[in-house]
Amino acid sequence: MKRILLAAAMSAALAAPALAVVGAPAATDPSGSRRHTVAIVLQRGLCTGVLVERDLVLTAAHCLTRNRVRSVVALDGAMKPRFLSVAAATVHPSFRYADRPIDAEGADLALIRLAQPAPADMSPAPIARFGDAGDLTLSGFGIGGARGSAGSGRAGTLREAPMRARALNWRDNRMIAAIGGTADEAIVGLGGCRGDSGGPLYGPDATSVVGIVSWSSGAPGAKSSCGGLTMATEVSEHTRWINAAGAELRASNETMATAPRVANAARRATPSIGAAFPDLTRDSSR
Numbered sequence: 001m002k003r004i005l006l007a008a009a010m011s012a013a014l015a016a017p018a019l020a021v022v023g024a025p026a027a028t029d030p031s032g033s034r035r036h037t038v039a040i041v042l043q044r045g046l047c048t049g050v051l052v053e054r055d056l057v058l059t060a061a062h063c064l065t066r067n068r069v070r071s072v073v074a075l076d077g078a079m080k081p082r083f084l085s086v087a088a089a090t091v092h093p094s095f096r097y098a099d100r101p102i103d104a105e106g107a108d109l110a111l112i113r114l115a116q117p118a119p120a121d122m123s124p125a126p127i128a129r130f131g132d133a134g135d136l137t138l139s140g141f142g143i144g145g146a147r148g149s150a151g152s153g154r155a156g157t158l159r160e161a162p163m164r165a166r167a168l169n170w171r172d173n174r175m176i177a178a179i180g181g182t183a184d185e186a187i188v189g190l191g192g193c194r195g196d197s198g199g200p201l202y203g204p205d206a207t208s209v210v211g212i213v214s215w216s217s218g219a220p221g222a223k224s225s226c227g228g229l230t231m232a233t234e235v236s237e238h239t240r241w242i243n244a245a246g247a248e249l250r251a252s253n254e255t256m257a258t259a260p261r262v263a264n265a266a267r268r269a270t271p272s273i274g275a276a277f278p279d280l281t282r283d284s285s286r
Contacts, residue, residue, distance in 0.1 A: 008174065024138075024161035024190060030077040033139040033206045034158055036125035038084075039073040040112070040198065048140040048196030050209050051124050054117040056246050057190070058235070059198030060214055062089040062101045063108040069112060074122055075158060085115035088249045092241060101215040105172055108214040110198070110231050111242060113249040125200065127234035128208035135182045136163045137206045138230065140196025141214070161190050165211075165236065170275065174234040176201060176211040191216060191228040202233050209235055 027034055040047040040059055044067055047264055051058035072084040078266040092104030101108065118124075128134075138161045164186055178201060180190025201211035211232030235242075 005142055006040060015283075016046060016084040027139070027158040028079070030079070030243055033160055033200075033202060034075045035121065035123040035135065036202075036207070036209070037139045037200060039081075039141040039158075042071045042084075043070055043235075046141065046196075046198035048213075049112065050200035050212070051118055051122055051208065052127065052199075052242065053124050053246060054240075055114045056124075056249070057112040058200075058209070058232075058242065059110050059112060060101070060212055060213060061106075061108045062097060062104055062214070063198050064089055064110045064112075065097040068199040072112065072114060074118060076119070076250065077121055079158070081156070082119065084118065086112055087115040088113045088252060090245050092238065092245075095206045102231075104214075105171065107237055107238055107241075109212055109235075109241075111245045111249060113246070116202070119136065121186060123199070125202070125207060125209040125243070127235050127239055128210050130165070130167055130176055130201075130210040130234055133166045135204050136176075136178060136210065137161070137202040138163045138178065138191065138199065138203065138213070139202060139206070139237070140199030151182040159203045161207070162187075163191065164228065165201065170231070174237050175214075176232045176234050177213075177234065178230045189284075191227050191230045194226070209237055 036051050037055055038049050038051060039065060040049050040057070042063065045063075047059055047063035048059040049072070051074075052058045069086045069089055072086055073081045074084055076082055087111060089112045091110040092107040093106060096105040098104040120232035139158065141156060141158055161180055162182055163178040163183045164183055165176050168175055168177055178191065179186055179188060197213055197215070199213045200209045201213065202209055213230060213232045213233055216226065216230045217228040
C-alpha cells in the first residue's frame with residue numbers, strides 16, 4: 001500500500017517544474033546514496049532532498065515556494081519507502097521566485113525540519129566544497145526516461161548517474177554545471193529531468209554533498225528539458241545560512257514565510273551544453 005501511495009503522490013510531479021535522473025539505473029546499494037537522499041512529497045508535485053542533519057533536509061527553494069510539504073519519504077535498507085512527518089521549513093532569504101526556476105533570483109536553497117530525527121539507518125551527508133571541475137554523482141527520484149522507454153512515466157525510484165561537472169558563476173551565485181558521464185567520456189542524454197529538483201550532487205564517493213539541483217536543459221536536438229545540462233547551487237557557499245536556519249527551525253514549529261515572486265521576471269535564454277563545456281565535441285559524446 002505504501003508503494004502505491006508513493007507512486008501516486010510522485011506521479012503528480014510530471015506536471016510540476018521539477019527535475020529527475022533520466023537514462024540512469026535504479027540505485028540498489030543499501031549502503032549508497034539512499035542513506036542520505038529523500039523524496040519530498042508536495043501538495044503539488046514532487047522534489048528530492050538530502051539529509052544534512054538527523055532532523056534537517058536540504059532541497060531547492062523553488063520546490064517550497066507557493067507549495068506545501070506533505071511528507072518526506074526515506075528508503076530503508078530494502079529500498080522500501082517510509083513516510084516522515086515535517087515540522088517546519090524555510091527558504092534562503094536571497095531567493096526570489098519565478099514561474100520558471102531558471103528565471104528565479106538568489107540562492108535556490110530551502111531547509112526542512114523533520115518532526116522526528118531520521119531513522120537510525122539513515123546518515124546525514126557532510127557538506128563539501130566543489131573545486132573547479134570533477135566527477136560527481138547525481139541522485140534523485142522521478143521518471144526514468146522519455147515516454148516509451150524503460151522506466152518512463154514512473155516516479156518513486158531512486159536513481160543515480162555519474163556526472164561530469166564544472167563550477168561557474170551564474171547571476172552572482174556559484175553554480176555547478178553538469179552533464180552525464182565522466183572526465184573521460186561525456187554521455188549526453190544522461191542527467192536531469194522531472195522529479196528531483198533539490199536533489200543532491202554528491203562527490204565521487206556518493207557521501208558528501210556539493211550541490212543542490214535547480215534546473216536542467218534538454219540534450220542537443222531534444223524538445224524536452226531533460227538529459228542535457230543540469231545546474232545546481234554550490235552548497236558550501238551557504239553553510240552559515242544552513243546552520244542558522246536550522247537553529248531557527250528547531251526553535252519554532254511554525255512554517256516560515258516563503259519568498260516573494262519576482263515581479264515581471266525577464267525570460268532568459270537557457271545556457272547550452274556548449275557554453276558550459278566548450279571543449280565538448282560531437283566525437284566525445286554518445
